[in-house]
Amino acid sequence: MRLTLHIWRQKAPTARGGKGDFEKYEVNDVSEHMSFLEMLDVLNERLETEGKDPIAFEHDCREGICGSCGFVINGSAHGPVPRTTVCQLHMRSFKDGDELVLEPWRARAFPILRDLIVDRSSFDRIIQAGGYVSTNTGSAPEANSVPVTKDSADRAMDAAACIGCGACVAMCPNASASLFTAAKVAHLNLLPQGQPERLIRTEKMVLQMDAEGFGHCTNHGDCSAVCPKGISVINIAQMNREYIEATLFSSPREGDTGDGA
Amino acid sequence: MNFLLSFWRSTVGAKVVVAVTGLILLGFTLFHMIGNLQVFLGADEMNTYGAFLHKPEILWAGRAVVFGSIGLHIVAQAKLVAATAIARPTGYRKWNAKASTIYSRTMKYTGPIILIFFVLHLLNLTTGAEFGFYVHPEPYLQDGNVPRAFENLTSLLGNPLWATFYIVANLALASHLWHGAFSMTKTLGLSGVRQLRLARVIASVFTLTVTGGNIAITTACVLHLVK
């Protein structure tokens, strides 16, 4: 099949004042069995033989599990197929003659590094703020001595499926990172190992999310609809509840500076 | 008090303020609509009710709660909207809604429409006579210097232009509440799947009841069905 691509090209990072624009590419001989990234690989080989800069996009596992890949195809994060990362998207989802617009995630907290690659270290800082459990090391406890209900285990696993790709932020009309943050909060807060730091974790991660310059959540739900792992918005409601508990209904905690920082 | 300041500064905290004040306003809109249904019972019933509401304690307590809530609702929301307005400096060339609705995406427009309506509504029926904003029927006041609610309402909404404006404002209110009354439950932490399904139903029935009742009253007045 033949496709016309309009791809965002940007040489210098936004943080260093870089600006970009769309460029048009015609690609012929696209096999429907190629993945979307393979189609771009082929285009890149051609660009290189022509002495032009290849299109920069992020990828690693190409199995839909690492969370590296992702850009917006015709207004949908990771393209038109639900619950699929762009590396797992195949060209059979498109038809001959299609015109596709490829854009990077757009958010102030995700500054563009080059072409379709954005800097997601704001996510790392949200994790650093509270996405961990502190345990004393020693011999492993007897497995059955820490009971976990089936329901909590299931919900924690569902939340832990988040691969941190950033599609939720990309599609949110407010560029909010609430779904990502809520998934990370829920994943630890639902398990026994996460209990000691449950409230301080919630508070710190919410405040870090705000500090990074993401927008606020208005419960649109576009985040969950495009999430390749189908993370539910109920995690956001749970994060809200635990944040309320942490700030309004609990005593100062160890490690809490009192100024909410 | 640091914790309150920190709560207010956070996006989640400010949203909780929007949701709680929104909830109070939901209570107000329901109460206000049900009270006004008495227009169908006739002038005596309606004016007695009006006189009851004009007892100074009730009047000022009610005004404090409603004005306070509207003020906080708007201040908190304005703070959030201002911060979020810069969260995506460059927009998309293409963007498809996947789950958001026209109702959820127009909250920041339907809100101000409701506010404009609210101000005009007060001028129409609360203070209008003093400002010459609207010509009230004579005599404007009943015994005890209380406005004659029934006559004021029916003559105002007997005017097709005002009636149209009131209906349009209620459609904006319907749109705002359709999203807001459900959104609020998640903001306040309701996270059960079954509970949220029920909340969606309650929010929808609530919205249709309040705005449907208001529109029924307006329609009855403009068609001169109540005298």
Ligand code: HEM
């Ligand atoms: C009768 C008056 C009003 C009622 C009953 C009401 C109710 C609500 C409720 C329940 C919410 C949901 C909060 C949440 O998302 O969790 C909300 C949100 C909102 N309200 Fe109002 N409101 C009223 C008036 C106004 C006014 C006058 C404005 C405008 C200045 C306004 C602007 C907003 C905005 C922008 C939101 C946020 C929507 C979002 O988060 O998507 N509202 N309102």
Ligand code: FES
């Ligand atoms: S490259 Fe790893 S998820 Fe797509």
